[in-house]
Amino acid sequence: MATVTLAPMEGVVDVYMRDILTRIGGFDLCVSEFVRVSQNLFPASVFYNYCPELKQGGKTPAGVPVHVQIMGGEVQVMAENAAFVAELGAPGIDINFGCPAKTVNRHDAGATLLQWPDRLNMIVSAVRKAVPDTVPVSAKMRLGFSEKTLAMENALAIAEGGAGKLTVHARTKMEGYRPPAHWEYLRPIVERLDIPVVANGEIWTPDDYRNCRKVSGSEHVMIGRGVIARPSLGREIAAGRDNNTAQTAFDWIRILGLIAEYHHLIKAMNNPWRQAGRLKQWIKLLARSYEEAGPLFMAIRRFDNPHDILREVELTQERVQRAA
Numbered sequence: 392m393a394t395v396t397l398a399p400m401e402g403v404v405d406v407y408m409r410d411i412l413t414r415i416g417g418f419d420l421c422v423s424e425f426v427r428v429s430q431n432l433f434p435a436s437v438f439y440n441y442c443p444e445l446k447q448g449g450k451t452p453a454g455v456p457v458h459v460q461i462m463g464g465e466v467q468v469m470a471e472n473a474a475f476v477a478e479l480g481a482p483g484i485d486i487n488f489g490c491p492a493k494t495v496n497r498h499d500a501g502a503t504l505l506q507w508p509d510r511l512n513m514i515v516s517a518v519r520k521a522v523p524d525t526v527p528v529s530a531k532m533r534l535g536f537s538e539k540t541l542a543m544e545n546a547l548a549i550a551e552g553g554a555g556k557l558t559v560h561a562r563t564k565m566e567g568y569r570p571p572a573h574w575e576y577l578r579p580i581v582e583r584l585d586i587p588v589v590a591n592g593e594i595w596t597p598d599d600y601r602n603c604r605k606v607s608g609s610e611h612v613m614i615g616r617g618v619i620a621r622p623s624l625g626r627e628i629a630a631g632r633d634n635n636t637a638q639t640a641f642d643w644i645r646i647l648g649l650i651a652e653y654h655h656l657i658k659a660m661n662n663p664w665r666q667a668g669r670l671k672q673w674i675k676l677l678a679r680s681y682e683e684a685g686p687l688f689m690a691i692r693r694f695d696n697p698h699d700i701l702r703e704v705e706l707t708q709e710r711v712q713r714a715a
């Protein structure tokens with residue numbers, strides 16, 4: 392069946408955001424933010440920090456599994472950490488071959504590795520061997536580092552290494568996050584590999600979802616920024632896929648309620664400055680789908696205290712309700 396996965400997004404899709412978005416619905420799976428493994432076997436606390444759901448059976452409160460993503464270029468260290476996180480109860484392990492960040496690539500991990508298909512193959516097969524058969528191992532890649540010429544070779548290297556699934560963010564590392572996403576490059580990969588290929592990049596609306604499926608030939612998608620900007624997107628897509636009653640995007644008042652709920656959840660961070668940062672970040676991203684989020688962002692952008700942001704959100708709620 393066609394699946395929808397919530398994308399890993401460092402500093403954005405944390406345990407709280409996964410909770411909110413999977414409760415709204417539509418997602419079959421989440422992937423944690425990447426855990427950068429370089430030299431040692433990490434203690435359990437590191438994995439619990441990135442994926443607190445490990446303490447709750449590896450699922451969000453809504454019951455959606457969270458696979459733990461690891462990133463690194465050292466075959467042995469990757470395998471050891473993967474085995475350990477499987478022991479901690481990870482319902483699946485995803486390997487990141489797509490991260491474009493400079494600090495990461497200078498240290499030889501993420502998308503840099505897309506220049507060497509044999510290295511991808513060695514990492515995937517070592518991780519696959521280190522982890523019990525019952526725990527799925529998947530990988531996420533981009534179409535290439537600077538060129539797309541190795542896309543198929545990389546995909547085959549990952550599949551032959553034993554990955555059970557491959558997500559492809561349809562851009563090269565050099566293309567960063569610049570639109571468009573090149574979904575058409577996925578089709579030959581989807582047709583050639585005998586494992587599921589998940590299409591990723593630039594799905595902002597249910598129409599984008601349908602186009603992505605048509606162009607890529609894949610029935611599986613992963614969505615990142617699109618659902619942060621439009622929190623009902625997973626649910627809208629799932630409703631269309633399952634032929635349920637059509638769903639429309641949430642109205643602004645519902646979104647304001649979600650922001651207040653997020654404010655409440657992230658109190659657990661115990662770091663007002665970071666909490667304020669998360670709230671500002673989300674409100675800014677919401678402006679992509681909700682024009683009302685623009686003025687709200689302008690009103691709160693200098694606030695460093697999450698309570699001040701909440702107060703502005705509540706005032707906005709009152710104004711919207713009065714006007715209705």
Ligand SMILES: Cc1cc2nc3c(=O)[nH]c(=O)nc-3n(C[C@H](O)[C@H](O)[C@H](O)COP(=O)(O)O)c2cc1C
Pocket residue numbers: 398399400401402403423424425460487489490531560568591592593594613614615616617
């Ligand atoms: C702020 C940010 C953080 C990200 N962190 C990760 C990460 O930890 N692991 C990963 O595989 N991809 C990461 N990505 C890439 C996304 O998972 C996704 O591939 C990309 O945003 C394209 O999909 P979208 O257009 O649906 O957002 C990140 C992207 C952004 C914008």
